[in-house]
Amino acid sequence: MGQMRSLLAAAAGAAAARLGLRAARSYAAGDAAKGTFLDEQRWSRVNHRGEPVTLLAGPVYAAAASAAVLAAPGLSGRMRAAGVAAAAGAGAFGVYDDLCGNADRRGIKGHLTALAHGEVTTGGVKIVGIGAVGVFGACLARRGGGVLDKALAAVVVAGAANAVNLLDLRPGRAIKGAALAAAPGFVARALRREAAPVSRVSVEPHGGTDLCMARSANTVAAAGLGAALALLPEDLGERAMLGDAGANAMGALLGLAAAAGARSTAGLAWRAAALTAVNLASEKVSFTKVIAGSAPLNAIDMWGRRPAPAPQHPPQPSPGPRG
Template sequence: MGFAASVFGSADGGARRATGRLAAAALGAVAARAAFSAARRAVATDGPARDPKMWNRVNHRGEPVTLLEGPAYAAGAAAALAVVPGVPAPLRAAAVGAAVGAGAFGVYDDLRGNADRRGMRGHLKALAKGELTTGGVKILGIGGVGLLAGALVRRGPQDTLVDKLLAGVTVAAAANAVNLLDLRPGRAIKGAAFAAAPALLRSSETAGVGAVRWAGLGAALALLPEDLDERAMLGDAGANALGAVLGTAAAASASSRAALAGRAAVLTAVTLASEKVSFTKVIAGCPPLRALDGLGRRA
């Protein structure tokens, strides 16, 4: 029996599957921590291109935080996904591409973003008028990343162009949905973990898809302490990359076109709702959500 099979197990190897999932999460965590340490060392060196001020932002308390958590997540998750055993080649390529692509467009918006347009609707209105905002670049870029990932994971004999498009929407909408939560410390990572929990605990999850989910979420959880302590934040780079990785797993694991359409519809509805509803106000007004949102955060 090969290494991948011995670690990730077959359908009836519950213990081996659990071990494999934990190994994938640990691999993601180690890679993310290493990437974060390397990023902090890099910006500490001299040179205008590595100016630490470039990566600093002011949070909701008016305190400085670093954006390096985002690129560190994207790089760490991509590295872990590239080597974690038991993942089929098309799914591996889609997951790595989703992390790198969504992370790269997120970095661009983090560093070059203009605040004169807000929300998906604002950027799309600007595009309709022939104005390409940084947010518009990110929308188009992550949309393309999602379509590519969707085409890679829906390659079965029953999958048509419709399935590939629905998968692409799922990946891109998941990237945006997680980013919508990145308004308070730890919220995006907690929200992603909560949304992925049913699939993470599903015994019927295939080894490859499970490895993608656990590696992607393990990388995020490893960076949660700095996020909760308000020393770092995911920013667009990390939140978009995290959502895209989990969206890729969601698109790959859908058992039917109806299930795929349902996932795409729910995630798109979240984006549309954000144009009208403040998620922060909704969370503040719901005691259970408010307690979960504040868990582990500074008083």
């Protein structure tokens, strides 16, 4: 039953994402959208090949994942609200940074330093906003837990939102990375559900039973992954990109699932510590260089991507006649 709910949530997310992107691109290209918020020129960017790529996949992902959570069977009202808040809230702050941001300040340190000096950057607004989304989602997902549980859960949600965004530098990387990172927890929660007899379901301190929370976490994660995987072909084909809106929304939703499915404060603590380490490491280390320097990671990163453009060499003059 639990697997069926997850499958339904994933299918709903995938269908909403595919149909939503098609509708958004069609409307944005029409005369009715000219000069409005949805004008395709507002959402168009030029990639490294000099080709136009749309950012519309980002808000479409956030809306599709939110719709899938709303439609998913078996979720409690608080988990449904937490899931929608994570996807839609993080997505909205990502849209703001996508459309209004600039590259004057980079990284968490750069934006927080600017805030400390009274300079409000779009990235700083996003950091504060997604932090608030994390706190709201944590309070709902760990309703019966203590203050420490809620604080750690908030770090997991916000940390995952930023960590996935750090990967969105190459086609498909954010989706592949997020899916691979979420898979072990998803499988572990599914196995936990199958292995525990109903008569021995334990009541968890964060409110609800262990099995109920595992089921809810997997349903939320499935909704997010279904919508993301449906957009992967567009991302790999370099016709669309998630941008901050999609990457932040996906990370926040998967982070919420990880926080909700944690069985103890210790489980939350190691998740929060791992995500904090990843985010801090990004201030000093180029993940692109790390991936390129590892054969297995590079193979995963290149899977499904278009071949790199051949270098353009200037024509060489033909040698003159010998003699």
